[in-house]
Amino acid sequence: MNYSNHTQIKLGFILFLLFFSCKKDKRNQNLTGLNLLRGELQLCGTGQFGDINFSESCSYETRETFNLAIALLHSFEYVEAEKAFVKVIDQDPECAMAYWGVAMSIYHGLWAPPTPSVLTKGKKLIAISKKLPKSEKATQYIEAIGAFYDNWKTIDNQTRKEKYARKMLEMYQKYNDDTEVSVFYALALRASALPTDQSYLKQREAGKILEELFKKEPNHPGIAHYIIHSYDYPELAKLGLSTARRYANIAPNSAHAQHMPSHIFTRLGLWDESISANLRSAESAICYAESVAPGAHWDEEVHAMDYLVYAYLQTGNNKLAYEQYKYLKSFKEIFPPNFKIAYTAAAIPARLAVENKNWYEAAQLNLLQNLDIEWNKFPWQTSLLHFAKALGNIHLNNLEAVQNELNVLHAAKQKLTIINDDYKANQVAIQIKTIDAWLNFKNGHTDKAIELMKTAAEMESKTSKHPVTPGEILPADELLADMFLMLKKPQQALNYYELNLKKHPNRFNGLYGAAVSANQLGNKNKALKYFNLLIQQSKKSDSDRPEIAEANTFLNQYVP
Known part of the structure; x- marks a missing residue:
C-alpha cells in the first residue's frame, strides 16, 4: 500500500468516526x-x-x-x-x-x-x-x-x-x-x-x-391477559374462567400474570383459587423487589394483598386477613407510591372493620402513615377509610363524628369533580348517599333512609367496578338488605341479599344475611341452603366468626 492510499484510508476512517460521533x-x-x-x-x-x-x-x-x-x-x-x-x-x-x-x-x-x-x-x-x-x-x-x-x-x-x-x-x-x-x-x-x-359492547x-386468537396462539401472554380484563365483570366473568386458569402458566415469572386470574375468581366467588393466585403473585413480587430495591415492597405485592384480604374475609378467616394488615403496617419503603398502594392501604383496614361489623374498630380508623403516600393526592382512596369510619360512628351513635366524616367525603367528591374524574366522584357520591341513609335510619326517619339507600344501590348498580379493587368496601345492595333486616322486614331483606349475591357470589355476609332472612320467614330449605354454603366456603379456615357458630347450630338441628 502506498502512502497516498494509506492516508486516504486513514482520513476516511477519521471522517467516519467524526460522522458517527x-x-x-x-x-x-x-x-x-x-x-x-x-x-x-x-x-x-x-x-x-x-x-x-x-x-x-x-x-x-x-x-x-x-x-x-x-x-x-x-x-x-x-x-x-x-x-x-x-x-x-x-x-x-x-x-x-x-x-x-x-x-x-x-x-x-x-x-x-x-x-x-x-x-x-x-x-x-x-x-x-x-x-x-x-x-x-x-x-x-x-x-x-x-x-x-x-x-x-x-x-x-x-x-x-x-x-x-x-x-x-x-x-x-x-x-x-x-x-x-x-x-x-x-x-x-x-x-x-x-x-x-353496562352494555359492555366494547368489552x-x-x-x-381475543378468543379467536387464543385458539391459534394459546401461549401468547397478551391474549390471555386481555381476555381476563375484557370479562372482569359479574355479568361476563364466566366467559373468562378457562383463560384465567391458564394465564399464570403462560407467564409464570410475571407477578401480574399470577395475580390477574384472581379478578375472575373474585367475580365468581372462587375464594380458594383467588387466595392461591395472590399468594403466588405476592411471592413473585417479593422476589422482584429483592432484586431492584432490597428491603422495599413493590406495588404488585401490595395489590395482591388487597385481593388476599378480601378473599380471606369471604372464607371467614380473620386470622390470616389481619396478618396481612399487620404485615402491611410493618412496611418502611414501597415503590412506586401510586394509586394501587394508596387504595390497598386504605381499603384493607376499612374492610377488616366493617366486614366484621366491628364498629368500634371502624370508628377509630386512621390512614396509615408508615407508607410514603401523599394522601392528599388520592381523595377516592382516602374516602374508603372515612366511609368506614362514618359507618362505625353511626352504629355507635356518635352522630357528630359522622358529620365530620361526611364533610371529608364531600370535600373528596369536590376535588374529584374539579379534576373531572367523574367515575371516582360518583363512587364517593354513593358513599355519601349511603351515610345519609344510615343517619336518617338512626334518627328514626326510616322511610327516608330506605329511599336514600335504594338510590345509592341504584347508583352503584349502574357503575362498573374499577380494576384496582376486588369489590366495594360494603356493597350498597347488602347494606340495604341489612337495613331491612334491622326493620324486621325479612322478605325485603332476602330479596336484596339475593340480588347482591348475583353480583357478588359467595360473599360471606351476603350468605349469612340471606340465611337469617330465610329463617325468619320460615323458609327452612333456603336457610339450610345458605348456611350450608357459608360452612362449605369457610371449612378450611378454622373460622372463629360467630356467624359460623350460628350456622352450625342451625344445621345441627336438621342432621338426622
Missing part, C-alpha cells in the same frame, strides 16, 4: 431529559413470559430483546418492558419501534391517567420515532399511540384513549391477520370503554377478537 451526539441530545429507564433486566425465575413473535421489530440482533420487551409489556411489567426497549434503542438507535415501545410502556390505559411528565415523555418519544426510517405498518403503530399523546394539554384522557382506539381499528381492519395488531387493538378497545356503559367485542 456527531450522529451519536445528536441522538443523545434527542434523548436528553427523557429519563429513560436503563439497567439489567430483573426477571425472577427463568424469565418465562410467554411466546411472542413481533414482525415489526428492527435489526435481527435486537429481535430477541424486542420480543421479550413486548412479552413484558403484555403482562404489564412496565418498568422492565421499558428497560428492554431502551436496550434496543441503545443497540439500534434507528429502531423507530423501540421508541414506540417505550411510549407504550408508559401508557397504562386501564389504570390512572398519566401525569404531565409521562405525557411529555411520550410526546417526545413519538416525535423522535417519526423522524426515523420505518415501514408503513410501523408508521401506523406510531401514529396510533401518537394520537393519545397529541394535544394532551387541551384534550381529556378519555377522548385521547378513544382516538388511539380508532387509529388501532384502522390498523386492525388493514392487518387483521397480524396477531400483534389484533391484540393491541383489543386492548385499546377495552381501555376506551366507559365504566358507566365483548375485544373478548371475541
